[in-house]
Amino acid sequence: MKIIKKFEVPYLQILDETGKIVSKREMPKLSKEELKKLYYLMVLSRAFDEESILLQRQGRIYTYASLYGQEAAQVGSAYALEKDDIAFPSFREHGVYLTRGAKPEALFLYHKGDERGASSKDVNVFMPSIPVGSQIPHATGAGMAFAYQKKKAAAIGYFGDGSTSKGDFHEAMNFAGVFNAHTVFLCQNNQFAISLPVAEQTEAETIAQKAIAYGFKGIRVDGNDILAVYKATKDALTEAYTGKPTLIECLTYRMGDHTTSDDASKYRKPEEAKKHEKFDPLLRFKKYLIKAKILTEAEGKKIQEQVKKEVEEGVKSFEAMKPYPAEDIINYLFEKLPDELIPELDEIKKIAEESK
Ligand SMILES: Cc1ncc(C[n+]2csc(CCOP(=O)(O)OP(=O)(O)O)c2C)c(N)n1
Ligand SMILES: [Mg+2]
Numbered sequence: 090m091k092i093i094k095k096f097e098v099p100y101l102q103i104l105d106e107t108g109k110i111v112s113k114r115e116m117p118k119l120s121k122e123e124l125k126k127l128y129y130l131m132v133l134s135r136a137f138d139e140e141s142i143l144l145q146r147q148g149r150i151y152t153y154a155s156l157y158g159q160e161a162a163q164v165g166s167a168y169a170l171e172k173d174d175i176a177f178p179s180f181r182e183h184g185v186y187l188t189r190g191a192k193p194e195a196l197f198l199y200h201k202g203d204e205r206g207a208s209s210k211d212v213n214v215f216m217p218s219i220p221v222g223s224q225i226p227h228a229t230g231a232g233m234a235f236a237y238q239k240k241k242a243a244a245i246g247y248f249g250d251g252s253t254s255k256g257d258f259h260e261a262m263n264f265a266g267v268f269n270a271h272t273v274f275l276c277q278n279n280q281f282a283i284s285l286p287v288a289e290q291t292e293a294e295t296i297a298q299k300a301i302a303y304g305f306k307g308i309r310v311d312g313n314d315i316l317a318v319y320k321a322t323k324d325a326l327t328e329a330y331t332g333k334p335t336l337i338e339c340l341t342y343r344m345g346d347h348t349t350s351d352d353a354s355k356y357r358k359p360e361e362a363k364k365h366e367k368f369d370p371l372l373r374f375k376k377y378l379i380k381a382k383i384l385t386e387a388e389g390k391k392i393q394e395q396v397k398k399e400v401e402e403g404v405k406s407f408e409a410m411k412p413y414p415a416e417d418i419i420n421y422l423f424e425k426l427p428d429e430l431i432p433e434l435d436e437i438k439k440i441a442e443e444s445k
Pocket of ligand 1: 181219220221248249250251252253279281282283343347
């Protein structure tokens with residue numbers, strides 16, 4: 090027997106958990122202003138996250154999936170996107186929306202079940218996919234369309250470690266390879282699919298290596314290192330514009346519960362999550378920015394205050410919005426409402442009137 094192929098899985102870390110640059114050669118070209126913007130977006134994502142959990146606990150929004158711990162993976166990758174690139178997120182990617190310019194009030198609105206908050210055409214991010222993995226083939230389809238149009242644009246599909254067990258993932262990866270789709274696959278391996286640890290999800294040592302079977306590159310990055318995530322995504326996008334997809338595995342950790350309907354202490358020891366606090370993506374980036382004299386403590390404080398105000402204003406304007414007319418539930422389904430739905434419309438109007 091002879092070996093006919095050998096494969097390697099690269100790993101990228103630029104900033105370690107102490108805030109030290111460990112790979113100068115890989116340092117992305119970002120101005121001081123851009124680095125500060127990245128920090129601001131991470132702080133904004135965390136503040137939005139904390140506020141959302143509080144709002145859910147008070148019954149002011151519905152089920153919410155926390156991004157706590159995944160700020161670098163979301164902000165770093167979304168910041169690498171160009172205007173025409175398009176993102177296909179799952180339910181946890183609030184940081185992707187915020188980085189692309191969505192307002193907190195839109196995201197709160199969405200979590201109150203109001204469709205007006207899901208309209209994200211202006212920021213080129215599709216609405217979140219709740220069925221696990223179903224957005225991955227969409228990212229491939231959009232990437233195939235860009236290839237067909239010979240357009241310098243790419244689609245990025247966001248998904249978790251658990252989603253890589255779905256057929257959707259494998260079908261999307263296969264089509265992307267065969268049809269030279271302008272697609273980047275971005276897996277946030279937060280090490281859990283609800284209660285199932287990643288070690289029980291797959292026998293593969295890395296998620297990144299799954300790309301090899303489909304004929305394109307897979308890379309694992311330190312998902313808590315915003316510089317590595319940005320660099321890997323930027324490189325993958327450049328390749329994607331020429332029809333070469335990439336799978337990026339951001340190795341991170343879900344610091345919170347799966348969603349507000351979950352209690353992680355039922356299946357993982359709180360001490361385990363606590364151990365990961367020292368890998369906090371915000372802390373290490375701040376340490377680096379301060380040491381490199383890009384940010385001062387005073388500026389950091391100002392960012393915190395600005396973000397707090399932004400989120401509070403988001404809550405105010407979201408709660409001040411008038412509910413959309415209840416009859417909209419069926420208004421747009423038919424050109425002319427069928428006779429049998431007329432009594433239903435009357436009933437909806439009555440209920441809406443009574444609940445005013
Ligand atoms: C098709 C489908 N099956 C099951 C679920 C229930 N469900 C919601 S999230 C989830 C786990 C997802 O894990 P992962 O892909 O790692 O993403 P994460 O939640 O960690 O971000 C499951 C099984 C669902 N939403 N859709
Ligand atoms: Mg997961």
